[in-house]
Amino acid sequence: MVPTAPLAISIGDPAGVGPELIAQAWCQREAAGLAPFFASGGATVLAAAAKSRGLSMPLVTITDAAEVMEAFRHGLPVLGEHDAEYHPGEPDTQGALFAIASLTHAARWAVDGTAAAIVTGPIAKSHLARQGFTQPGQTEFVADACGIAHHDAVMMLAGQSLRTVPLTVHAALADVPRLITQDLIIRRVRIVAASLERDFGLESPRIAITGLNPHAGEDGRMGTEDRDVIAPAIAALRAEGLTVSGPHPADALFAAHERGKYDVAICMYHDQALIPIKTLDFDQGVNVTLGLPIIRTSPDHGTAFGIAGRGTASAGATIAAIRMAGACAGHRAARL
Ligand SMILES: NC(=O)C1=CN([C@@H]2O[C@H](COP(=O)(O)OP(=O)(O)OC[C@H]3O[C@@H](n4cnc5c(N)ncnc54)[C@H](O)[C@@H]3O)[C@@H](O)[C@H]2O)C=CC1
Numbered sequence: 001m002v003p004t005a006p007l008a009i010s011i012g013d014p015a016g017v018g019p020e021l022i023a024q025a026w027c028q029r030e031a032a033g034l035a036p037f038f039a040s041g042g043a044t045v046l047a048a049a050a051k052s053r054g055l056s057m058p059l060v061t062i063t064d065a066a067e068v069m070e071a072f073r074h075g076l077p078v079l080g081e082h083d084a085e086y087h088p089g090e091p092d093t094q095g096a097l098f099a100i101a102s103l104t105h106a107a108r109w110a111v112d113g114t115a116a117a118i119v120t121g122p123i124a125k126s127h128l129a130r131q132g133f134t135q136p137g138q139t140e141f142v143a144d145a146c147g148i149a150h151h152d153a154v155m156m157l158a159g160q161s162l163r164t165v166p167l168t169v170h171a172a173l174a175d176v177p178r179l180i181t182q183d184l185i186i187r188r189v190r191i192v193a194a195s196l197e198r199d200f201g202l203e204s205p206r207i208a209i210t211g212l213n214p215h216a217g218e219d220g221r222m223g224t225e226d227r228d229v230i231a232p233a234i235a236a237l238r239a240e241g242l243t244v245s246g247p248h249p250a251d252a253l254f255a256a257h258e259r260g261k262y263d264v265a266i267c268m269y270h271d272q273a274l275i276p277i278k279t280l281d282f283d284q285g286v287n288v289t290l291g292l293p294i295i296r297t298s299p300d301h302g303t304a305f306g307i308a309g310r311g312t313a314s315a316g317a318t319i320a321a322i323r324m325a326g327a328c329a330g331h332r333a334a335r336l
Pocket residue numbers: 017121122123124125126138287298299300301302303304305306307312313314315
């Protein structure tokens with residue numbers, strides 16, 4: 001089923017690769033089968049970024065999202081006057097403030113139903129933090145926009161043959177053992193299971209949970225978290241009827257012969273979840289936030305300031321993120 005409203009896209013840092021990849025996605029909209037989308041501001045940035053990439057992409061300034069469906073056929077619809085100069089590879093204060101404004105508007109449109117989903121362009125967290133962006137990332141920003149507690153907004157990375165969820169996300173590795181609790185595992189796995197059913201159409205998803213330590217602790221000989229925290233949480237989730245396995249030694253779980261045995265791997269920390277996705281599928285990886293009343297996706301890569309404006313950045317992950325937002329919105333619409 002197609003989404004009932006267009007998708008809103010925030011531009012991300014205008015000095016990064018976000019703007020040119022949005023332009024590229026619009027140019028490939030038909031071949032890629034993308035649902036109609038519109039940009040949250042950034043007319044100047046988008047026009048210059050398209051030009052830098054040699055793309056022919058008209059912009060259509062709109063004043064109401066109701067105009068998107070018609071406008072999308074002729075050019076990239078842009079809603080909102082927030083804008084910036086285009087200085088690829090040179091992040092600055094004005095650009096960071098624009099990135100915040102673009103994200104703020106797009107999130108609001110998703111929350112009030114103007115948009116069926118939000119797709120967020122990459123931001124540089126440290127640059128935005130200097131301009132008052134208080135959340136650790138866009139996941140938490142969007143959670144705040146929805147009035148959802150940060151610990152109930154769950155990051156999932158999705159590639160072509162693998163989905164992973166980092167249980168702890170932007171946390172120092174030294175803090176991870178302390179942060180992993182039975183309550184956190186149970187709470188997040190419930191959200192993952194419900195979201196995979198609702199937004200991805202997976203009945204009774206198979207959920208594999210990694211261990212924290214080498215060999216999942218080898219029965220307490222290499223760390224006790226696997227035995228004393230993760231295993232009891234898995235038992236509790238199974239008792240609820242969820243299809244959960246583990247704790248699995250993380251080193252082998254992502255091998256090709258293992259990946260077909262589960263629908264999602266719950267990982268203990270950021271790099272345990274993101275390294276396999278980015279290694280297997282850098283060009284197609286999508287970051288999707290589960291547990292929200294709205295749908296939010298993003299390419300899994302960052303701002304890539306070093307290659308912005310050169311025309312070499314791949315639009316694969318941005319296109320995959322737009323496609324996934326449309327598919328999830330379609331799943332939700334079909335359940336109404
Ligand atoms: N969704 C988001 O908003 C994300 C934002 N970031 C932010 O991005 C900034 C830079 O982070 P990095 O760790 O350097 O990651 P990065 O993803 O920006 O770059 C890592 C490497 O991948 C390359 N790369 C990235 N996107 C590419 C594309 N589309 N096509 C071809 N090559 C590409 C870059 O040139 C670089 O060599 C950080 O400030 C971080 O906070 C990082 C990840 C996700």
